[in-house]
Amino acid sequence: MNAISPNRRPMNVRLATPRGFCAGVDRAIQIVERAIEKFGAPVYVRHEIVHNKHVVERLKVMGAVFVKELDECPDDRPVVFSAHGVPKSVPAAAGARQMLYLDATCPLVSKVHVEAERHHAAGRHILLIGHAGHPEVVGTMGQLPDGAITLVETVEDAQTVQRPGNAPLAYATQTTLSMDDTAEILSVLKARFPELPDPHKEDICYATTNRQEAVKGLADGSDLVLVVGSPNSSNSVRLVEVALRAGAADARLVDDASHVDWSWFDGVSTVGITAGASAPEPLIQALIEAIRERFDVTMIDDPGERETVTFKLPRVLA
Incomplete structure (x- = not known):
């Protein structure tokens, strides 16, 4: 210095x-804070509630315990799912254990989940624009059976991705991407697959x-x-x-x-x-x-x- x-x-x-x-982050943090107030400490949180170390450290002091997976949580304490969303298997496992769980998934991420399910129900294969390993992408891909979604990370991916069989295509995006990068990837995809529909609303929040x-x-x-x-x-x-x-x-x-x-x-x-x-x-x-x-x-x-x-x-x- x-x-x-x-x-x-x-x-x-x-x-x-x-x-x-943003509103989704504010809501997620409030969920953890109010859960601690209502149920007492500790309240478990699967993954970082939001990606900020200062927020996480403050909530730890209040009584939040951050874990990587649900099996690290006891059955008798509340657990909060992070703002990024989780695969369907996570609330299913919590329900099977009769746990009290609170879903802090951002409503705009939940909207992407609903759209993905709608496309899948209509028989479309989904091209998901996002970053591999990001919790939001893991959560979105985990809404549907394996193989129902193909991840597209880059323009190069967009140039080479293949349609599985004769399936009609749809697409969705991670909510926190660069607008310009996403537009570039979409331009390539729509040039290759002209039937790709315009989104009703942009997935980027x-x-x-x-x-x-x-x-x-x-x-x-x-x-x-x-x-x-x-x-x-x-x-x-x-x-x-x-x-x-x-x-x-x-x-x-x-x-x-x-x-x-x-x-x-x-x-x-x-x-x-x-x-x-x-x-x-x-x-x-x-x-x-x-x-x-x-x-x-x-x-x-x-x-x-x-x-x-x-x-x-x-x-x-x-």
Whole structure:
């Protein structure tokens, strides 16, 4: 870390709107918090409730126990399924054990699950655009029998994927992808398979779309863009990629202010700040304060989409 200079030079700090928590993340965290309040600790959570280490650590202190698989949970304590969704086999196993389980799957992810089931029921084979191993992709593929979905990760995959037999095709997407990358993959798929239908609504969620549009505006005129978010957060990583593609001279992902290398600010007069959908606002404010300690800051709030979406909690917690 560089020493703090007593002669602080000017620094414009542009703050993206919207940034940070989305409605699905907020709902998932509330489910864990309220479950602890109602049922007492410990409450078990299968996988990280959202992909942010600060959120996970705070919930651990409150009494949440994070596990990788359901068999690590006792029968007599509540278990919460993460916002990314789970394969159908997971609630089925919990039900067979008569466990109390709470599903914190984002409703927009659940919408993709419903669409996948609808396509399967109509006899269509599904091409799923997403990243292998991501919990959301694992959950979506786990809604249907093996072989019902083919994963398409890249343009190269789109150029070579084969239709299984004579099956009609449909597609779905992971909700946290880059809009531009997804559009490129879809363009290739639809050129090869013209019968692919347009989606009723884009699977990429409103929060991902809004944050990517905001960071494109932020990148224009910013010498450096800092994205607050954890490395395993897909939507946060995509924001860095989108910023660079949109023309930012430099863009970095930081878990929090302690991860900033202040040499990144050499030659920088304007820094843009945003955050992934699972990053809490206090982390953003702490980053701004760390910049204030080192520079003479002028704050600029970028205009952007104002989000008013909210999702209901499960009835047992409402």
